[in-house]
Amino acid sequence: MPIELNEEMVRQRIARRIAREFHDGDVVNLGIGIPTLVSDYIPEDVRVIFQTENGAVGAGPAPDKPDLRFIGAGGRPLTILPGGCFVASDLSFGLIRGGHVDATVLGALQVSQEGDLANWMVPGKIVPGMGGAMDLVVGARRVIIATTHTTKKGEAKILRKCTLPLTAKGVVKLIVTEFAVFSIEKGQMKLLEIAPEVTLEDIKAMTDADFTVADPLITMQGTEEEKV
Amino acid sequence: MSYKYTDKYLPIGAGRCNILAKKVIKPVLSAAEAVKCIKPGMSVIIGGFNYGGVPYTLVDALVESGIGELTLIANDTAYEDVGHGKLVANGQVKKVVASHVGLNKKTGQFYMEGKLELELCPQGTFVERIRAGGFGLGGILTPTGVGTVVEEGKQVLEIDGKKYLLELPLRANVALIRAYQADRMGNLTYFGTNRNFNPIMATAADYVVAEVDSVLEVGELDPNEIVTPGILIDALVVKGDNYYANRT
Numbered sequence: 071m072p073i074e075l076n077e078e079m080v081r082q083r084i085a086r087r088i089a090r091e092f093h094d095g096d097v098v099n100l101g102i103g104i105p106t107l108v109s110d111y112i113p114e115d116v117r118v119i120f121q122t123e124n125g126a127v128g129a130g131p132a133p134d135k136p137d138l139r140f141i142g143a144g145g146r147p148l149t150i151l152p153g154g155c156f157v158a159s160d161l162s163f164g165l166i167r168g169g170h171v172d173a174t175v176l177g178a179l180q181v182s183q184e185g186d187l188a189n190w191m192v193p194g195k196i197v198p199g200m201g202g203a204m205d206l207v208v209g210a211r212r213v214i215i216a217t218t219h220t221t222k223k224g225e226a227k228i229l230r231k232c233t234l235p236l237t238a239k240g241v242v243k244l245i246v247t248e249f250a251v252f253s254i255e256k257g258q259m260k261l262l263e264i265a266p267e268v269t270l271e272d273i274k275a276m277t278d279a280d281f282t283v284a285d286p287l288i289t290m291q292g293t294e295e296e297k298v
Numbered sequence: 299m300s301y302k303y304t305d306k307y308l309p310i311g312a313g314r315c316n317i318l319a320k321k322v323i324k325p326v327l328s329a330a331e332a333v334k335c336i337k338p339g340m341s342v343i344i345g346g347f348n349y350g351g352v353p354y355t356l357v358d359a360l361v362e363s364g365i366g367e368l369t370l371i372a373n374d375t376a377y378e379d380v381g382h383g384k385l386v387a388n389g390q391v392k393k394v395v396a397s398h399v400g401l402n403k404k405t406g407q408f409y410m411e412g413k414l415e416l417e418l419c420p421q422g423t424f425v426e427r428i429r430a431g432g433f434g435l436g437g438i439l440t441p442t443g444v445g446t447v448v449e450e451g452k453q454v455l456e457i458d459g460k461k462y463l464l465e466l467p468l469r470a471n472v473a474l475i476r477a478y479q480a481d482r483m484g485n486l487t488y489f490g491t492n493r494n495f496n497p498i499m500a501t502a503a504d505y506v507v508a509e510v511d512s513v514l515e516v517g518e519l520d521p522n523e524i525v526t527p528g529i530l531i532d533a534l535v536v537k538g539d540n541y542y543a544n545r546t
Contacts, residue, residue, distance in 0.1 A: 123421065124347040125491045138350065138545045139490035145348040156488070158525075159347070159373070159495045160429055163422030167442065196410060197418065198400025199374070205422030205442045239445035 075267075079296070080248040083265075084216045086111045086292040087246050088175055091214060092118050096172040097165075099123060099206055102144045104216040105175035111292075119154075121171055123202040125162050128154020143202065163202070167209035174210035176203060178217040178245075180232040183259040183279035185242040187215065188234035200237065207238045219247035219276050226278035228252070228259075249273060251290060252281060263290040323516075324484040326534045329359035332507045336360060336472050341369035343428070343470035343499050344382045348374065348401070350546055351492035352381040353476040353509035355538035360474070361388055369393040371428075371470050373421060373495055375402040380542065386414070395468065397421035420448060423465050425498055431469035432501025438465050473503030476546075477526065480510040481517070484531030485524045492546055493525070500530045507533045509543075 075083070081104050089111030092098060097119045100106055109131070112118050120129040122142045129148045133140075136147035150156070157165070165171055180188040187207055190200040207213045220226055228245060245252040250273050251263035259281040264273060266289055333356060336342060342360070346352030361384045370391045376383035385391050387404040393415040399405040408414035419427065426438045439462035443449055453464040475496040477486035486508055488496060500506050508531050537543045 122491075124350065125494050137490070138542070139492050141348065141350045141491050143347075145350075150490075156490055156493055158488075158493050158497045159421070159425040160498045163425055167422055167440065196400075196406035197416075198406070199396060199398035199418045200420050200448075201374075201398035202421040204420040204446065204448065205440075208442045208444075209422070236446045238442075 075248055080218060081107060083248050083290075083293065083296065084246050086295065087251065087263075087290060088214055088216055089113070090291055091212075091244065092116055092173065095119070097121050097127075097170060099166065099171050099174040099210065101174070101176035101203070101206075101216075103177045105177065106144065108175055108216070121162070121165060122148070123159075123162050123166065123206065125157050125159060126150055126154065127157060127165070130154070163205055163209075166202070166205050169209060169211055171206075171210045173212040173214055174206040175214045175216055176206065178215045178227060180234050181215055181217070181228050181242050181245055182232045183228070183230055183254070183281060184257045185213075185240045185254040186232050187213070187237045187242050188232040190237050191235050193235065203237050207241045212243045213241045214244045214246065215242050216246055219249045226276060228277045228279050230279050249276065249290075258282065260284055261287065263288050265290045266293055323482050324480075324528065324531055324534050326482075326513055326536065327507075329355045329509070329535050329538060330362070332356060332533050332535050333359045333363055333365075333474075335505050335507075336363070336365055336368070338365055339367045340472060341371060341470040343371040343468075343473045343503050345473075345475040345494065345496035345499050346372060346374075346376065346381060347491070347494040349376060349380055349542055350490075351476045351488075351494045351496055352376065352542065352546065353474045353507075353535075354381055354540050354543035354546070356474040356507060356509050356535055357382045357385065358538070358540060361385055361390070364388075364390065366390045367392050369395070369470070371395045371468055373424065374398045375405040378402050378404045389413075393417070395419060395424075397424045419465075423448075423463075424468075425495060427465050427468040428495070428498050428502045430465075431467035432498060435467060437467060439463070440465055468502065470503040471505065473499045473506040475499050475506065475508050477508045477510050479512055479514060479519060480508060480531070480534050481514045481519045481528070483516050484508065484528030484534060485519055486510065486526040486528070486531065487519060487523050488525055497526050500526045505532050506530055507535060509535045509537050511537055
């Protein structure tokens with residue numbers, strides 16, 4: 071089995087890798103949890119416009135002095151960068167569903183090899199509600215999933231079929247875990263990158279899905295920058 | 299429950315909120331007076347996302363009134379001790395229509411105990427249903443929710459080879475919204491992320507009360523800055539002094 075990485079290292083690694091996915095000018099919506107950290111790692115030569123579904127386009131980092139009239143979707147105070155603006159919820163979701171958001175980064179409970187996503191409810195538990203997640207994954211041009219490779223109990227989260235209620239079908243384009251990067255195109259999952267401390271056999275053991283392997287299979291980008 | 303559109307031309311609240319709606323100059327009421335138009339069993343649509351853009355002073359007055367059996371239509375149910383979350387915690391709500399209720403433990407608890415009806419709706423669908431309700435549309439078609447539990451019981455239409463769900467309009471008897479500045483005609487501006495659902499909700503109720511930071515004279519707001527025309531607004535309330543009303 072692969073070595074254990076501590077939780078913070080896992081979170082930062084996933085965020086760092088996903089931050090390399092954007093192009094200059096991309097409009098990006100980040101979910102709560104690991105996705106929020108992605109904004110810390112955007113390369114200097116790439117300007118990303120962060121959109122929050124509660125109505126900011128061009129959101130910046132948390133201010134020194136919070137003003138609760140400017141908050142992000144998770145409720146944390148934010149700043150609005152020069153050139154940014156505020157929109158109402160109808161326009162905000164119009165931007166999302168209308169294909170004006172280039173990418174969304176969200177967490178997952180389960181992802182299937184065909185790109186189905188389950189990330190909003192577990193039967194029998196109190197249902198928090200889907201919030202904006204269903205609209206984001208249907209509307210954003212690219213759905214990127216930031217998730218640990220397995221559950222805390224070691225169960226696979228990347229599966230042939232999701233067993234939990236779906237957020238949407240066939241929407242996920244990229245999965246980034248602490249150990250691997252997979253793409254999904256036309257219902258086909260492909261392993262693109264692998265973390266330095268694991269082997270292909272380890273990935274196969276942790277992934278309950280069928281996938282092809284890129285040739286060459288490269289080391290996960292960004293791991294070379296980690297301070298050990 | 300029946301509440302005819304024409305009711306809004308009648309005095310609201312049996313003389314207690316003795317206002318004829320649709321006057322050009324809108325009454326500036328206390329929060330307690332304004333919420334007297336809300337009767338047991340009515341539906342109330344309330345602005346806000348998380349703790350931002352909630353009409354806290356109006357909501358607190360509604361909590362204080364103890365009026366019950368309400369249908370609450372709001373993006374979320376805030377927190378159990380914040381904003382309209384208190385209406386749920388206080389047992390004044392029989393049904394919630396929302397996109398997210400996870401921050402208020404009482405909503406989930408009362409739902410599990412069978413004390414509360416809960417209709418969850420994806421957030422983008424939620425706002426479009428309200429828009430349909432306010433804009434005279436019979437519903438909207440959205441790809442959101444296709445192939446999920448949200449699809450259950452709904453009509454699926456295929457247009458140009460893509461599947462859409464038919465989602466029906468949402469309206470309420472009364473809307474409580476939060477804006478920034480008003481003029482005496484009820485024209486409204488908004489501030490920061492407090493805007494969220496408020497402008498759209500102003501279109502989708504029979505009686506609309508806006509809580510604002512300040513009320514200016516007619517002509518003092520720049521027409522280019524006005525987002526909600528005053529013709530949609532029935533009454534104004536100046537924000538009070540609770541923790542969040544002061545900070546949002």
